[in-house]
Amino acid sequence: MRGHSSEPVELQPGISARHVARVAEIEQWAWRRVRSLRLFYTHLSAFGIINFLLILIDLSTPGEQWFYIPLLGWGLILGLHAAHAYEMVPWLTRDWEQRKVRELIQEKLRQ
Numbered sequence: 001m002r003g004h005s006s007e008p009v010e011l012q013p014g015i016s017a018r019h020v021a022r023v024a025e026i027e028q029w030a031w032r033r034v035r036s037l038r039l040f041y042t043h044l045s046a047f048g049i050i051n052f053l054l055i056l057i058d059l060s061t062p063g064e065q066w067f068y069i070p071l072l073g074w075g076l077i078l079g080l081h082a083a084h085a086y087e088m089v090p091w092l093t094r095d096w097e098q099r100k101v102r103e104l105i106q107e108k109l110r111q
Contacts, residue, residue: 043078043081047074
């Protein structure tokens with residue numbers, strides 16, 4: 001399976017092990033990012049289709065309009081999902097703790 005460090009890494013002359021490890025780390029990050037975006041786009045599609053159907057149902061039935069309640073509630077959840085998928089909120093990303101620990105260590109070492 002691609003992106004799970006199960007593939008053998010071939011070292012070539014002139015390429016350091018550190019560079020290969022960095023490339024593998026970036027590839028893993030890219031695979032996680034693509035999966036996250038795919039899930040968000042699926043969620044966005046379901047949101048659009050289902051809320052369109054709810055609007056049609058609400059407009060075709062008598063009584064007060066109610067379609068905006070699930071639209072707003074689900075829209076807020078979708079907004080949070082978008083913030084996570086596009087890494088807009090740093091503490092929601094998967095490797096935030098690791099990056100923060102590295103940052104704190106570097107900060108202490110500079111002192």
